[in-house]
Amino acid sequence: MIITSIYELLTSGTVPVVTAKLFLGLIVLLFLITLVRVSSRSTRHGGVLPGVPELRGVPILGALPMYLRKGIPHVIGRMIEIGGDGGIAYANVVSSVLVSVHEPALVKEVLGFPDEIASREGDTSTGMSWSPFWTLRRMIGNLSLFNYVGPETRHQRSVFIREFNSTKSNREKFPTIARLAKQHCAGLLPQKSGMVADIRLAADNFAISLWGDVLYANPSNHLDDNGKVRTLSNTIMHLAGDPWPAIWYYLQQAILGLLSPGEPTKSESLLRKDIESVIGRNMSRLMQWESGPNREMKTLRSLSVQTGGSPTGPLSKFATEFANLNLFGGHHSIGLNVVWAIIELGRHPDKMRRLLDEIDAVTPQDLDKEEDGEQVKGWTLDWTRVTNDMPYLDAVLTEVNRLYPTVHATLRVMNKDAILKGTSHHTGKNPGKREELPTTISRTEPVILRKGMIVYMSYWHLHTAKKYWGEDNKEFIPERFLPDEQGDKKRPVGPLMSFGYGPRSCVGYKFASIAAKVYLVTLLKMYKVEVQGTEHGMKLGTLLEPGNPVAVALTTR
Numbered sequence: 285m286i287i288t289s290i291y292e293l294l295t296s297g298t299v300p301v302v303t304a305k306l307f308l309g310l311i312v313l314l315f316l317i318t319l320v321r322v323s324s325r326s327t328r329h330g331g332v333l334p335g336v337p338e339l340r341g342v343p344i345l346g347a348l349p350m351y352l353r354k355g356i357p358h359v360i361g362r363m364i365e366i367g368g369d370g371g372i373a374y375a376n377v378v379s380s381v382l383v384s385v386h387e388p389a390l391v392k393e394v395l396g397f398p399d400e401i402a403s404r405e406g407d408t409s410t411g412m413s414w415s416p417f418w419t420l421r422r423m424i425g426n427l428s429l430f431n432y433v434g435p436e437t438r439h440q441r442s443v444f445i446r447e448f449n450s451t452k453s454n455r456e457k458f459p460t461i462a463r464l465a466k467q468h469c470a471g472l473l474p475q476k477s478g479m480v481a482d483i484r485l486a487a488d489n490f491a492i493s494l495w496g497d498v499l500y501a502n503p504s505n506h507l508d509d510n511g512k513v514r515t516l517s518n519t520i521m522h523l524a525g526d527p528w529p530a531i532w533y534y535l536q537q538a539i540l541g542l543l544s545p546g547e548p549t550k551s552e553s554l555l556r557k558d559i560e561s562v563i564g565r566n567m568s569r570l571m572q573w574e575s576g577p578n579r580e581m582k583t584l585r586s587l588s589v590q591t592g593g594s595p596t597g598p599l600s601k602f603a604t605e606f607a608n609l610n611l612f613g614g615h616h617s618i619g620l621n622v623v624w625a626i627i628e629l630g631r632h633p634d635k636m637r638r639l640l641d642e643i644d645a646v647t648p649q650d651l652d653k654e655e656d657g658e659q660v661k662g663w664t665l666d667w668t669r670v671t672n673d674m675p676y677l678d679a680v681l682t683e684v685n686r687l688y689p690t691v692h693a694t695l696r697v698m699n700k701d702a703i704l705k706g707t708s709h710h711t712g713k714n715p716g717k718r719e720e721l722p723t724t725i726s727r728t729e730p731v732i733l734r735k736g737m738i739v740y741m742s743y744w745h746l747h748t749a750k751k752y753w754g755e756d757n758k759e760f761i762p763e764r765f766l767p768d769e770q771g772d773k774k775r776p777v778g779p780l781m782s783f784g785y786g787p788r789s790c791v792g793y794k795f796a797s798i799a800a801k802v803y804l805v806t807l808l809k810m811y812k813v814e815v816q817g818t819e820h821g822m823k824l825g826t827l828l829e830p831g832n833p834v835a836v837a838l839t840t841r
């Protein structure tokens with residue numbers, strides 16, 4: 285409230301501009317001094333990281349100006365450059381320490397740490413955390429599996445895995461995925477061929493509709509309230525990856541004492557209200573469905589029942605948390621997979637041809653089939669054929685996830701001091717039997733990661749570095765994942781972690797992958813797709829996205 289009043293006063297024109305600037309400057313100075321004091325309390329460790337290259341910034345603030353101006357992906361990129369073959373570098377941001385670990389063996393070691401040693405949020409009791417997961421938690425309302433730690437996590441993961449990563453449950457969801465993919469693709473061409481569509485919007489809408497149907501029996505989830513789910517999801521995604529909400533939060537919570545730790549700000553509360561209204565509307569749909577003649581249990585209810593909820597009525601705590609999380613997660617990852625695949629296939633007509641041949645082979649035209657009791661001509665998608673008989677499709681998606689990992693980086697905040705064991709090995713290949721990948725780490729003493737340090741790991745770097753992938757590291761070559769004509773796999777295959785690694789890796793990727801595959805196959809089966817323009821750019825924000833909209837011209841095949 286005070287912030288809003290100050291802001292209103294300063295922008296009302298009643299205070300001279302110079303006074304306003306001086307006043308704001310004073311607040312920022314006050315904030316930075318407190319930031320230095322508080323952060324130094326949480327990361328007091330002297331000597332920072334002996335022997336590890338430092339990305340130097342400006343006095344006192346360190347890399348903060350770079351972080352605020354260019355974003356964290358840029359800071360990570362610079363640390364990777366200076367860290368080189370050592371696989372590790374650091375930067376001070378005021379007196380927080382950001383570390384980049386970017387050598388596969390070391391990354392696996394950090395991602396393998398249990399929660400008590402390293403977690404996504406770290407200690408948030410000071411009200412300050414650079415971790416985007418801390419901002420995310422305030423926006424989507426308390427906890428989700430992303431920030432849970434402790435013994436309960438294992439049970440939660442197993443429930444998710446059963447529901448989204450198991451063959452049995454994805455096979456059950458397959459008819460819904462295939463039906464919605466057909467409906468959405470057909471909807472792209474209401475009147476005439478040659479129409480241009482925004483493929484990002486189209487694929488996101490499919491994904492939102494799919495989640496709506498699977499969770500709540502609401503396939504029009506993408507249309508309700510003029511596409512509110514997509515807008516909300518975009519807002520959450522962009523705010524979570526932006527450092528400013530963390531700074532403003534700290535200013536309001538720790539300096540001005542306007543909030544208790546973890547309490548959302550006014551704008552975060554408004555966002556939460558919007559989320560609640562979307563979920564409330566979806567819950568009414570679910571209740572309607574459950575009171576109807578259909579006996580099939582929707583996924584959200586199933587998640588609820590598996591975690592102690594009753595078969596009707598309010599959801600279990602776990603299922604409610606997932607409903608919140610789902611507003612942010614799940615849509616973009618499916619949509620982006622499709623968009624990058626279309627961009628790259630558009631750039632490589634030979635690879636598009638090879639994929640089309642495979643699609644046509646598994647979806648013969650003029651197949652006589654029965655739909656709603658009538659014999660119709662058409663094509664159909666079959667679970668077994670998509671999952672077993674489409675190796676090229678699989679290779680295309682794997683290559684898309686290599687070059688464009690939607691989650692391009694992650695972080696862990698150290699909760700305790702821990703030795704990075706890999707750094708005690710010396711130069712050479714495959715030191716000990718701990719790691720299969722070549723490593724060039726050369727160091728005389730091991731690195732000790734200290735409590736409070738924030739360790740970033742760039743999946744995108746691991747996926748595209750020349751030293752792991754060879755000379756054609758940046759090229760789109762799905763064939764690298766297939767055997768050659770002699771049945772040999774000759775190309776070097778480096779580290780692949782698009783779905784994370786270790787005890788907190790992705791629990792939903794198989795569902796996401798089958799959804800992206802089915803939509804892609806359906807789109808390419810129905811239309812000749814021509815990507816418009818060549819410069820789509822690449823934006824490393826919270827997720828890895830194209831920098832510009834991707835328009836495609838569609839002609840019926």
Ligand code: HEM
Nearest residue numbers: 429448614617690691694782783784788789790791792796
């Ligand atoms: C192409 C699609 C997807 C990609 C690229 C992706 C990627 C990832 C990655 C990289 C992580 C690990 C993050 C880290 O190391 O900190 C992760 C974790 C997670 N993912 Fe996914 N994901 C996808 C789809 C999904 C779907 C559909 C769900 C919904 C069920 C989901 C739910 C989660 C959850 C809950 C976690 C946290 C798990 C834990 O902390 O134990 N993901 N995902």
